Amino acid sequence: MAGQGIYFHDTLFTASLSWGTDLVTIFVGLPLLGLAAWLARRDSLRGGFLLTGVLAYFLYYGASLGLGTAYNRLFLV
Numbered sequence: 001m002a003g004q005g006i007y008f009h010d011t012l013f014t015a016s017l018s019w020g021t022d023l024v025t026i027f028v029g030l031p032l033l034g035l036a037a038w039l040a041r042r043d044s045l046r047g048g049f050l051l052t053g054v055l056a057y058f059l060y061y062g063a064s065l066g067l068g069t070a071y072n073r074l075f076l077v
Helices: 012-041 045-068
Strands: none
Touching: 012 045
């Protein structure tokens, strides 16, 4: 088991993988989501495609967290 934090009930491998993916989501995914939303609001076709792709990434990652990792204190978030 990982031992501490929100991934307490996960194995060390799963916790490390989730931790790294969370960092990428925060520092790459969220700014990209903001940029895509800004471009889409300006009626940019590329912005619409980018927004669709970023939202699909968030849906995929959220579903994999919901189905693949152990329940923790942030489960409902």
